[in-house]
Amino acid sequence: xxxxxxxxxxxxxxxxxxxxxxxxxxxxxxxxxxxxxxxxxxxxxxxxxxxxxxxxxxxxxxxxxxxxxxxxxxxxxxxxxxxxxxxxxxxxxxxxxxxxxxxxxxxxxxxxxxxxxxxxxxxxxxxxxxxxxxxxxxxxxxxxxxxxxxxxxxxxxxxxxxxxxxxxxxxxxxxxxxxxxxxxxxxxxxxxxxxxxxxxxxxxxxxxxxxxxxxxxxxxxxxxxxxxxxxxxxxxxxxxxxxxxxxxxxxxxxxxxxxxxxxxxxxxxxxxxxxxxxxxxxxxxxxxxxxxxxxxxxxxxxxxxxxxxxxxxxxxxxxxxxxxxxxxxxxxxxxxxxxxxxxxxxxxxxxxxxxxxxxxxxxxxxxxxxxxxxxxxxxxxxxxxxxxxxxxxxxxxxxxxxxxxxxxxxxxxxxxxxxxxxxxxxxxxxxxxxxxxxxxxxx
Numbered sequence: 001x002x003x004x005x006x007x008x009x010x011x012x013x014x015x016x017x018x019x020x021x022x023x024x025x026x027x028x029x030x031x032x033x034x035x036x037x038x039x040x041x042x043x044x045x046x047x048x049x050x051x052x053x054x055x056x057x058x059x060x061x062x063x064x065x066x067x068x069x070x071x072x073x074x075x076x077x078x079x080x081x082x083x084x085x086x087x088x089x090x091x092x093x094x095x096x097x098x099x100x101x102x103x104x105x106x107x108x109x110x111x112x113x114x115x116x117x118x119x120x121x122x123x124x125x126x127x128x129x130x131x132x133x134x135x136x137x138x139x140x141x142x143x144x145x146x147x148x149x150x151x152x153x154x155x156x157x158x159x160x161x162x163x164x165x166x167x168x169x170x171x172x173x174x175x176x177x178x179x180x181x182x183x184x185x186x187x188x189x190x191x192x193x194x195x196x197x198x199x200x201x202x203x204x205x206x207x208x209x210x211x212x213x214x215x216x217x218x219x220x221x222x223x224x225x226x227x228x229x230x231x232x233x234x235x236x237x238x239x240x241x242x243x244x245x246x247x248x249x250x251x252x253x254x255x256x257x258x259x260x261x262x263x264x265x266x267x268x269x270x271x272x273x274x275x276x277x278x279x280x281x282x283x284x285x286x287x288x289x290x291x292x293x294x295x296x297x298x299x300x301x302x303x304x305x306x307x308x309x310x311x312x313x314x315x316x317x318x319x320x321x322x323x324x325x326x327x328x329x330x331x332x333x334x335x336x337x338x339x340x341x342x343x344x345x346x347x348x349x350x351x352x353x354x355x356x357x358x359x360x361x362x363x364x365x366x367x368x369x370x371x372x373x374x375x376x377x378x379x380x381x382x383x384x385x386x387x388x389x390x391x392x393x394x395x396x397x398x399x400x401x402x403x404x405x406x407x408x409x410x411x412x413x414x415x416x417x418x419x420x421x422x423x424x425x426x427x428x429x430x431x432x433x434x435x436x437x438x439x440x441x442x443x
Contacts, residue, residue, distance in 0.1 A: 001283075001287075002287070002305045003306065003310060003312065003313025004279070004313060004314050005018075005314070006315075006316045007316065007317045007318070007322060008322075017311065018268075018315075018330070019329065019330055020379075020380075021237075021268040025216045025237075025266050026216045026219045026223070026236060026379070029216050029217055029220050030220040032220075033217055033221050037191060037192075037194070037195040037198075039051075039192075040195035040196055040199060040201065041195060044196075044202050045062045045203050048192050048193075048201060048204075049061070049062065051192040056162055056190075057165065058163045058164075058166070058187075059167075060163070060187065062202065064167065065186050065187060065203045066184065066186055066187075067169055067174065067185040067186070071174065072175075072177075072178050072185075075172075075178075078171040079171045079172060084175065086369075087139060087175060087179070088179070089369060090140065090143065090368055091143045091179055091180065093369055093370065094143055094144060094147045095147050095151065096371055097372055097373075098147055098148040098371075098373070101151075101390040101391065102151065103121050103391075103394070104121070105120070105121050106118060106120045106121065112409060114402060114405035115400075115402050115409070116400060116401045116402070116406075117398070119397065119399060120396070120399050121395070122397065123154045123155065123394055123395075124154055124208055124209050124393050124394065125154070125156065126154070126158065126205075126206075126209075127156070127157055127158065127208065127210070127211065128158045128160060128207040128209070128210040128212075129142075129149065129182075129211060130159075130189075130193060130194065130197075130211070130212030130213070130214055131145065131173065131212060132161070132162070132189070132212075132213060133161060133163075133164070137170035137173055138173070140368050141213065142173045142180070142182075143176045143180050144374050144375045144388065145211065145375060145388065146176070146177055146182050148388060148393060149392075149393045150180050151390050152390045152392075152393035152394050153393075154393050156207070157181065157182045157183050158182075158184045158197065158204070159177055159185045160185075160188050160189065160194075161173065161186075161189060162189025163187035169185065169187055190214075190215070190217055190218060190221075191217045191220065191221035194218055194225060194231075195225065197229070207229070209229065209230040209231075209232060210222065210229055211233065211235070211388065212232070213235035213375055214235070215237065215264075216266060218236075219234065219236035219237075219379075222234070232388075232392060233375075233377045233385045233386075233392070234377055234385065235375055235376065235377065235378055235388075237263070237264060237266040237378065238260045238264070238268075238378070239260060239268035239269070239333045239334070240257075240269050240270070240333060240334035241327055241330060241336070241352075242257055242272070243272050243323060243335060243336070243337050243338070243339065243345075244271065244272075244275065244278060244337075244338040245278075245338075245339040245340060246277065247339060248273075248278055248338040248339070249338075250278055250285055252359050254282045254285040254286050255362075256363060257270075257271055257286065258286075258290065258293070258301055259362065259364050260363060261301040261304040261312055262297040262300050264300050265304065268304065268312050269304055270314070270315055270330075270332075271315065272326055273314075273323060274317045274320050274322070274323055279314050279316045283314055286305065320339075320345075324345070327349060327352070328348075328349065331351035331377075331380045331382035331383045332352050333352075333354075333376045333378045333382065334352075334366065335349065335353075335354065336361070336363055337356065337357050337358070351382050351383050352382050353378070353387055354366055354372055354373075373387045373388045376388070411431075411433075414426070415431050418430075
């Protein structure tokens with residue numbers, strides 16, 4: 001039976017377990033991932049090829065790690081025309097949304113007469129995008145990552161993605177990568193791919209930043225490599241909350257609960273509602289809807305919503321205020337809101353990777369083609385991290401210019417603060433500066 005909780009009666013352990021969701025499993029695999037990361041650091045390509053054979057069942061040579069231009073060209077011819085049209089529409093929307101995020105390349109303000117301060121915005125020089133595979137392929141992840149990286153102007157965009165059974169990368173993902181300006185694609189996945197991007201190997205030069213979702217193993221590898229490379233936002237196993245009141249349609253709610261649950265057994269999918277009739281109706285509908293899924297997706301949904309270790313289900317609250325407080329505490333990756341006045345509630349929803357309002361905005365639309373980015377912080381990190389955007393691929397550098405007039409106004413303040421903090425060289429740099437020799441000193 002689907003997990004059913006009444007928030008007011010949950011004990012601390014139950015609540016803590018739901019709030020930590022897949023993070024528990026990431027911690028469990030960290031020590032298993034550590035030797036893989038170290039092995040790739042020390043043995044490079046040889047380690048990559050061994051782990052690809054062991055974990056993916058694919059024998060590769062170092063020469064086949066990189067996807068060739070010919071393979072990408074073939075993919076364009078192989079892809080079904082209707083699928084290409086769907087990709088093109090989705091990519092157009094994603095590009096349109098992210099183009100709007102581009103900031104000015106530089107800006108300045110006069111903080112006081114003669115003192116100019118501002119920022120120079122430049123792209124990161126190289127990024128590694130991780131695109132998972134699992135039992136299917138995820139071209140949507142490819143364009144959600146590659147489109148904003150390309151718009152930001154990243155000079156070297158590298159993708160690592162696990163190979164299929166014959167070592168292939170699916171045509172849709174290759175076409176999406178090409179349409180978004182990806183420069184290099186390597187058929188390697190898992191923790192070993194993250195390590196390769198961080199340290200570099202004989203075939204895969206290192207990058208300065210890695211981003212993209214993945215399994216607990218991928219998430220654990222990123223955590224281990226924090227400090228070696230910028231590992232981007234924490235994007236682990238999928239999670240969602242559907243926040244609803246008594247106006248919601250139980251059929252829609254039940255269907256939408258399965259969207260994130262079918263991603264895998266370590267996903268989390270919760271209905272949070274103060275409406276008991278809705279909660280009971282959804283609980284009754286879910287078993288039949290789960291049973292109608294293909295066997296392996298059915299197994300994932302049951303693991304999430306019914307099995308003992310699952311962190312999905314239904315949470316009944318006393319009122320909407322308590323429901324909103326729980327949502328803000330949980331800080332879900334995806335938040336779908338089906339209430340009478342969703343925009344009225346929006347200002348109260350502070351922590352979520354994305355917020356999708358109304359019954360016509362299911363999570364699957366956001367995952368593919370609305371335009372907003374679907375690569376989002378998981379594990380409660382929506383408290384402090386934002387959705388993937390153009391800003392993830394840009395950096396800001398402070399720029400300042402001070403005239404002689406501005407210098408005179410700041411000289412004494414600088415000297416006093418430097419002496420107070422015990423930095424005599426700082427103080428001397430202003431008190432003994434030969435200002436009269438500057439051309440600007442005549443102003």
